[in-house]
Amino acid sequence: MRSLVLNAASLGPSSTGDVAAFNGRRLVQHDRLDGIGATGALPAKCRDMIRDLGWKNGPDLIIAVLGPGSFTGLRASLSLANGLAFGFGARLRGVTTGACFRTRLGWENTICVTQARRDRVFVEWPDGSFWAGSPAECPVPEEAILVGPGSSAVSPPGTDHPQVIWTGGPDIAWVLEAGLLSDDRSVLSPLYIDAPEAKLPARGLRPAPF
Incomplete structure (x- = not known):
């Protein structure tokens, strides 16, 4: 079984994340995500990894860390996981950091x-x-x-x-293992312990430009 595993829960100015591919439980490729700009590199990292591995039909299973963690890191990685699962018809699973x-x-x-x-x-x-x-x-x-x-x-x-x-984040192989022990989901949502700080403008969104 081909699995794509994402962990961007702790991405920030001085933290790292992971994108990895597994055949069964064997790690075949692993890329680290470093720094605050790493969330923007997530889609390209996944695209290149899938292409380089020759996974023409994509992964069979996508596993992502749900949180708790960075608002931006979670939104980016889980949106990507949902989109990839929908596009490739892959199974989808989410896990917490503690799991x-x-x-x-x-x-x-x-x-x-x-x-x-x-x-x-x-x-x-x-x-x-x-x-x-x-x-x-x-x-x-x-x-x-x-x-x-x-x-x-x-x-x-x-x-x-x-x-x-x-004192660090979980090893990417542990994320895989937690995912293999989890149930399939139709969609992944971020696990927020606190309410997200991002709010709509007080006077609403600006009108679309002409």
């Missing part, structure tokens, strides 16, 4: 922490529920095991608890 980590043996009960704006964090509990707030108010127990790019924010330096075992 990707929990595919690892021994990490089934880890707590995933993602850094958010304004000195806040998003916490994904093992049961799939979420919490958002200041790191100082984060209700993570001392015996917890933390993963994710925001985990060091809720574990003060020099302390043993909570234990941090992974």
Whole structure:
């Protein structure tokens, strides 16, 4: 089975994302997305990858990370995933960042922490529920095991608890594995813990030009 896997949940000025192709569970091509302009390169990256691999009929399965994460990164990657799935007739699946980590043996009960704006964090509990707030108010127990790019924010330096075992994003192979364990969807929607900041202009949209 040919799978195209996208993770742009954390794209921003100093973060990275991933686009990868798999045959079964074998990684055949992997491209990193770097920096704030990477979202604009997503369509071309996918187009070139599909072309270079000779996938004339496209992927059989498309898997994308739903969030939590960057508003722009999620909108861009999930819109692309939806469009590719529709165009190629591919199956479509979405996974959360925490679900990707929990595919690892021994990490089934880890707590995933993602850094958010304004000195806040998003916490994904093992049961799939979420919490958002200041790191100082984060209700993570001392015996917890933390993963994710925001985990060091809720574990003060020099302390043993909570234990941090992974401070980056999930490996692209873990995203694939989480997707293989998920159900098909007709469309993917971003997982926003906070309401998106983007709003319509107060006086509405401008009229179309003549």
